[in-house]
Structure formats: structure tokens, C-alpha cells
Amino acid sequence: MIIDSLHNPLVLWGLAVILTCIIAAAFLETIYPGILPKPLIGALSDVINIYLNLRHPIKSTNGKTDLPTCPYRWPNGQGDIGKFLEGIENSVVWEKTHGSVYRIWSGFNSEVVLTRPSQLQTVFQDSDRHVKALNNNSGWLMGQLLGNCVGLISPPSWQKVRAITEVPFRHQTAMAKIEDIQQYTRKHLDDLHQTSDLSRGLIHPAKDLKTLPFWIVAFFFYGPLPLNMIDELKRLAPLREELMKHVIQGGIARFDFSQYLPTQANRALQEFKERWQQFNREAVNYARRNGQKASKDAAIVQMFEKVEQGELSEDQLLQTLDEALYANLDVTTGGLSWNLVFLAAYPECQERLREEVQSATGDDSAMENYLRAQSTYLQACILESSRLKPLAAFSVPQSAPTARVVDGFLIPANTNFVVDTYALNIRDKYWGPDNDTYRPERFLGRKNVDLRYLFWRFGFGPRQCMGKYVADAIIRVTLAYLVQNYNLSLLGDQDWVRDRDCWITHPDFQIRCEKRS
Known part of the structure; x- marks a missing residue:
């Protein structure tokens, strides 16, 4: 019937x-x-959840057990807010609920979460052949903003774009500019005495230091800029931050059809892309007009020449510049700012670091050699801070070209994986018994190869973040300068509040930063 x-x-x-x-x-x-009403959303989510699990089955090797999976929730699944803004809390909840390997949904995309070193070794042994998820599995708006940047594209285009855009970020280049980074750092701290609470012996580790890495990276790309172009970079920053908030919120901006809607996000996107293109074209023309030395110092000139020769698209270059300057501004700020907090909370570590820095202050070359070194207590402090405060709770999704067996589950080829950085960096038994304790000594005498699959910071293999050398140089120079010239301490028994609106983990409180006599 x-x-x-x-x-x-x-x-x-x-x-x-x-x-x-x-x-x-x-x-x-x-x-x-x-x-x-919530019941209607729940019903819709349940229907989509059933479809997604049928469409993307993942079972144990004997075919009897389904991979534990977080229930889909319209419209983002566990993506965007769930992974980024609430990722620290969800890391604990999801692992406790589903076990050490499980699946989440980023929009309609399947992502398998890894939490153990043995799992990472199985999956990432051929990381050079992995494919990054389209638009980071964050949808249309993310694609328009960063979908063609070097950090989110895959071979074969990735190799070509990376080779062209990584030049100012190579180890040798970054280390050669230590003196420039020192000058920017001194000027920034001097300016803070005039414009912030540093004059009263207080510093906000994230907000007060946020623009320092920004201007250093801008110098690496563009060389010295005139005031009008510096002002335009400043004016673009809040517009770019607004766009990233729309991306992280997900919702309508995930879907391709949203490009036809008169949304605030679309208006901001159009304005940013037009002004960003104009700024970079003007930067190239400025460097060319100011002679051979200016053109040589400005990496942007050589990069635009590659665009003119057809070796990469202008969109790929502009989005990569955006990634390095604006997107990674939050990344480097997060990596830098928590170091101040830990040194303030552990005065004995701060004093040990100060003694090490002071022992290298004989002359300029001695300090520069010290700042380039990998085996210092300074570098151990940086690594321990990044272990305890990973920049994001979950890594960028990427897929392996062949099927993998992970803890008894057969994961099909081309399935996206993400790493739970808090499970790996903190909760894993390797870091016990003092997993939650700040103890930089644990990194002394260890080589990077010894920590592979045990510690997530810049990723694995050739797809590691191309800005890692510059980021480390900025953090080393800033910390060395601070402990030489200031005493850091907490303001009593304060909570370590983080900025809930930022997709990268930033401290959102002040600490004491008092000038040393």
C-alpha cells in the first residue's frame, strides 16, 4: 500500500x-x-549521521566492529568550533568516550584522530606522499582565503610553490638575519614602554607581542617599507582577523552557494582580496623603483618574477604570503607568548636561562652563535613550552595514499587523519610521570630524530612548516632579550585563561615584566 x-x-x-x-x-x-528548535536539529543531524556512516564505513580488520565515531552534528560536525575553539576540552572528552583511535566529522568529511606515537608511525612513515585535505576540510570560505597557499596544497603543485616561496625562510637565511631580528625586538620593547602597561611593569604576553613577529616576517618578504605601506598592512589586519572568525564559525560559509549571498563575510573577503593584491603589487613596484639593493632585499620581487614567468599563479603567491603573515601571526604569537608565562611561573628555570644567556654576552658574534644553537637550555625551554601548550589541539588533516591498519582498524586509502596534539604531547605515557610539569631539562641531549612521532610541533618530514626556522629565531631572540633585561613573574595565584575567540591557543592575561637594574 x-x-x-x-x-x-x-x-x-x-x-x-x-x-x-x-x-x-x-x-x-x-x-x-x-x-x-534543538529537537529538529537533532533529528536532522541523526539522519545525516546515518548517511555518513553508511557512505564512509571504517571497520576492524575482521569486519565485525565499526570504528568509534563522534555523532555528526549539523552543520559543522566536530569541525571548526569543535576542533579549534573547543578543541582542548574535546580532546579529553572524545578520547575518553571513543578510545585512542576514533573518527570525527569536519563538515561532511571523515577525519580519523590519532593519539599515540605507534599510530603516527604507521600513518606518517610516508608523509611526503600525503595529500592535504581540500581547504583544510573547512569549506568554501577557507578555500577562498587560503585554499591555494603552500600549507594547504598537495603535490605536484606543492613542490613548485614551496621551492619559490620558502627562500626567505630557509635555515641559512633565517640565521643570517639574527641581527635584524634583535633590532626589531629591541625597538618593539622600547615602543611598548611608551604605548602599553610595560611602563608599569606589566605585559600581556600575547597582545603586547603580537605584532613583533608580524613585522619581522614582513621585513623578510618585503624589506624596508615606506610609512604608507606599513599603515596599509596595519589596516588590513583587523579585516583579515574578521575573515578568519567567519571561517572558524563554519555554518553557511562552508557551502559553495554562500558565495552568491550578500553576507558580511563575502563583503569582507572581496575587500581583503582586492586590497591585498594591490598592496603586494605596490610592494613589488616600490622595490623595483628603489634600485638593485631594494629589489635584492625584497624577496617579493623574485617571487613575482616567478608569477610573471608562469611558474606559479598570483593567487598561490598571495595566499601563501597571507598564510605566512596573517594566518601564522597567531601561530607564532602562541608559540612565543606561553614561554613568558612558564618562565614567570618557574623562576628557577628563568634564572637558569638568564645565566646561560649572560654567559654568551661577551660580544655580538658570541650572542649570535648562541641564538643559532639547537642544543641550549633556551631551546629546551621553547620545546617544553610548545609541548605543554600545543598551538592547536588538532593538526591539519591529511590523507595517506594507501590503506593503513591502526590499532586493529582498516583505514581506507585517502582517508584524512588528524593528530590530537594534547594526547600526544602531554597525556602519552612517554612523558610520565610528570607529564603536566614544565621541566625543560627533559629535552636536553635529545635530537629531533629521537622525538619523531612522540612530539608534534611543526609536523613531520618535508611537509613541516616552512616558517619553523624563522619562528624559532624570533622566539629565541625575544626570550633572550627579555630574561637579560626583565624579571618575569605571575600576578599572584592567577588563572591561566586562554583567548576563547582565537583559533590558536593564546594566554589572555597579564604578568609582571619588571625592568632589571
Whole structure:
């Protein structure tokens, strides 16, 4: 009888109307979150969850057990807010609920979460052949903003774009500019005495130091800039931050059709892309107009020449520059700022670091050699801070070209994996028994190869972050300067609050930073 009724045009028309209403209501929720009652959202999510699990089955090697999976929730799944803004809390909850290997949904995309070194060794042994998830599995707006940047594209285009854009970030180049980084650091701290609470012996580790890595990286790309172009970089920053907030919120911006809607995100995107293109073209022309030395110092000139020769697209270059300057501004700030907090909280470590720095202050060359060294207590402090405060709770998704067996589950080829950095860096038994304790000594005498698969910071293999050498140089120079010239301490028994609106983990409180006599 039911089958017969489906042949009735009125019944089919009614079902089509109902389905259309459900789809319309679903997308209305993406535009105005919270407008639909929770039971309706729950029902819609349950239907999509059933479909996704049938569409993307992952089972044990004997075929009897499904991979534990977080239930899908419209419209983002566990992506965006769940992974980024609430990732630290969800890291604990999801592992406790689902075990050491499980699956989440980023939008409609399947992502298998890894939490143990043995799992990473199985999956990442051929990381040079991995493919990054399209648009980071964050949808249309992310693709328009960073989908073609070097950090999110895959071979074969990745090798070509990386070779062209990594030149100012290579180890030799970064280390050769230690003196420039020192000058920027001294000037920044001097300026803070005039513009911030540093004059009262207080510093906000994230907000007060945020622009320091920004201007250093800008110098690496563009060389010295005139005031009007410096002002334009400043004016672009809040517009770019607004766009990233739209990306992290997910919702309607995930879907391709949102490009046709008159949304605030689309207006901001169009304005940013136009002004960003204009700025970089003007930067190239400025360097060329100011002679051979300016052109040589500005890496942007050589990069644009490659665009003109057709070796990469202008969009790839502009998005890579955006990634390095604006997207990674939060990344480097996070990596730098927590170091101040830990040194303030552990005065004995701060004093040991100060003694080491002072022992290298005989002359400029001695200090520069010290700042280039990998085996110092300074570098151990940086590594321990990044272990305890990973920049993001979950890594960028990427897929392996062949199937993998992970803890008894057969993961099909081309399935995306993400690493739970808090599970790996802190909760894993390797770091016991004092997993949660700041103890830089644990890194002394260890080589990077010894920590592979045990510690997540810049990734693995050739796909590691190309800005890692510059980031480390900035952090080393800043910390050395601070402990030489200031005493850091906490303001009593304060909570270590983080910035809940930032997709990277930043401290959101002040500490004492008092000038040494």
C-alpha cells in the first residue's frame, strides 16, 4: 500500500515539499544559528549521521566492529568550533568516550584522530606522499582565503610553490638575519614602554607581542617599507582577523552557494582580496623603483618574477604570503607568548636561562652563535613550552595514499587523519610521570630524530612548516632579550585563561615584566 501511494503524484509532490522545507530549514540554521528548535536539529543531524556512516564505513580488520565515531552534528560536525575553539576540552572528552583511535566529522568529511606515537608511525612513515585535505576540510570560505597557499596544497603543485616561496625562510637565511631580528625586538620593547602597561611593569604576553613577529616576517618578504605601506598592512589586519572568525564559525560559509549571498563575510573577503593584491603589487613596484639593493632585499620581487614567468599563479603567491603573515601571526604569537608565562611561573628555570644567556654576552658574534644553537637550555625551554601548550589541539588533516591498519582498524586509502596534539604531547605515557610539569631539562641531549612521532610541533618530514626556522629565531631572540633585561613573574595565584575567540591557543592575561637594574 505504501509503495502504491508513492506512485500518486500528489504524494510525491507532498514529499518533495517536505524535503524542500527540511533543506531550507537546515540552511536557515546555518545563517542564523539557534533559530531552529534543538529537537529538529537533532533529528536532522541523526539522519545525516546515518548517511555518513553508511557512505564512509571504517571497520576492524575482521569486519565485525565499526570504528568509534563522534555523532555528526549539523552543520559543522566536530569541525571548526569543535576542533579549534573547543578543541582542548574535546580532546579529553572524545578520547575518553571513543578510545585512542576514533573518527570525527569536519563538515561532511571523515577525519580519523590519532593519539599515540605507534599510530603516527604507521600513518606518517610516508608523509611526503600525503595529500592535504581540500581547504583544510573547512569549506568554501577557507578555500577562498587560503585554499591555494603552500600549507594547504598537495603535490605536484606543492613542490613548485614551496621551492619559490620558502627562500626567505630557509635555515641559512633565517640565521643570517639574527641581527635584524634583535633590532626589531629591541625597538618593539622600547615602543611598548611608551604605548602599553610595560611602563608599569606589566605585559600581556600575547597582545603586547603580537605584532613583533608580524613585522619581522614582513621585513623578510618585503624589506624596508615606506610609512604608507606599513599603515596599509596595519589596516588590513583587523579585516583579515574578521575573515578568519567567519571561517572558524563554519555554518553557511562552508557551502559553495554562500558565495552568491550578500553576507558580511563575502563583503569582507572581496575587500581583503582586492586590497591585498594591490598592496603586494605596490610592494613589488616600490622595490623595483628603489634600485638593485631594494629589489635584492625584497624577496617579493623574485617571487613575482616567478608569477610573471608562469611558474606559479598570483593567487598561490598571495595566499601563501597571507598564510605566512596573517594566518601564522597567531601561530607564532602562541608559540612565543606561553614561554613568558612558564618562565614567570618557574623562576628557577628563568634564572637558569638568564645565566646561560649572560654567559654568551661577551660580544655580538658570541650572542649570535648562541641564538643559532639547537642544543641550549633556551631551546629546551621553547620545546617544553610548545609541548605543554600545543598551538592547536588538532593538526591539519591529511590523507595517506594507501590503506593503513591502526590499532586493529582498516583505514581506507585517502582517508584524512588528524593528530590530537594534547594526547600526544602531554597525556602519552612517554612523558610520565610528570607529564603536566614544565621541566625543560627533559629535552636536553635529545635530537629531533629521537622525538619523531612522540612530539608534534611543526609536523613531520618535508611537509613541516616552512616558517619553523624563522619562528624559532624570533622566539629565541625575544626570550633572550627579555630574561637579560626583565624579571618575569605571575600576578599572584592567577588563572591561566586562554583567548576563547582565537583559533590558536593564546594566554589572555597579564604578568609582571619588571625592568632589571
